Amino acid sequence: MLHTHTTPAARRRSFRKQLSSGRLLRMPGAINPYSARLIQEAGFDGVYLSGAVLAADLGLPDIGLTTSTEVAARAQQITRTTDLPALVDADTGFGEPLNVARTVQLMEDAGLAGLHLEDQVNPKRCGHLDGKALIPLDAMRRRVRAAVDARRDPDFLLMARTDARSVEGLEAAIDRAKAYVDAGADAIFPEALGSEVEFEAFRKAVDVPLLANMTEFGKGPLLPARALEDLGYNLVIYPVTLFRLAMGAVEEGLRTIAQEGTQESLLPRMQTRSRLYEVLDYEAYTAFDGSVFDFTLPPGT
Known part of the structure; x- marks a missing residue:
């Protein structure tokens, strides 16, 4: 059945162990619980939950308008369906x-394996846009320490993201990252490296695990996984890739139906009913109720 067979504690322990393996962990961004299952089937190492994707899914720009409870609710829906560890974008922590x-x-x-907090002011903005503003270093230290003090499971990964590269420069970003590690961050997410x-x-x-953000149409290069592994990075996320692919296909499909009056020409591009x-x-649901799966699919569907 479509649910996880592992506990959050087990997934967190596994995530920690994999982070120290010397291998690059690849984590595509899930759109929803169904796509998280597809990520697992495709053989990836984890699932990423992008704040930008959740905001867009709700019809909102990525400027900190979502709430912690909205993000947690979507996260719980996703962690229910996959045995992979899931890392969530917690923006600025949603407050003080x-x-x-x-x-x-x-x-x-x-049920998440970890989260990352960033050092932008509220309201924040996408990490690959200009005009970002940072909170003072001491204020971000307090954010990190609050997260550490609140954590109940020591295996829950607390990652600090710094947006300083495009605001204060590379050296300042490195200095901030070191300060966040000193405050208790387990890992660092350096955003928008050029x-x-x-x-x-x-x-x-x-000298802690580092995350590389391979987002499309951003400020940095799209480095292949082999290059990132050779550089010594521990995690790579593809945060909005699946959302962009899906929405591109939706737009094309709508245009086709509007122009042709039928979806017939789109059938070869669709996931079939049998694959769904x-x-x-x-x-598997038959084990619970034999009346659920009591039909035969027509050929070719």
Whole structure:
């Protein structure tokens, strides 16, 4: 049946172990629980939950309008369906240190393996846009310490993201990252690095697991997984890739139906009914109620 067979604690322990393996963990961004299952079937190492994707799914820009409870609710829906560890974008922690503390516990309760907090002011903006503003270093230290103090499971990964590269420069970003590690962050997410040289410099300077963000149409290069692994990065996310692919296909499909008056020409591009039912594991539900799966699919569907 379409649900996880592992516990959150087990997934967190596994995630920690994999982070120290010396191998690059690949984590595509899930659109919804169904896509999380497809990510697992495709053999990836984890699932990423992008704040930008959740905001867009709700018809909102990525400027901090979503709430911690909205994010936790979607996270719980996704962690229910996959045995992979899931990492969530917790934006700025949704408020001051007390809000950050509550956010950490909400995300633990949602079954996640970890989260990342960023050092932007509220309202934040996409990390690959201009005009970002950072909170003072001491304020971000307080955010990180609040997260550490609130964490109940020591295996729950607390990652700090810094947006300083495009605001204060690379050296300032490295200095901030080191300060966040000193405050208790387990890992660092350096956002919007501009070149492979900068990725290398960050790796040489910071001695904790590092995340590389391979988002499309951003400020940095789209480095292949092999290059990132050779650079010593531990995680790579593809946060909005599946959302962009899906919405591109939706727009094209709508245009085709509007122009042709039928979806007939789109059929070869669609996931078939039989594949949908395979992913959803219809047959397994028979063990609970034999009347659920009592039909035969027509040929070719």
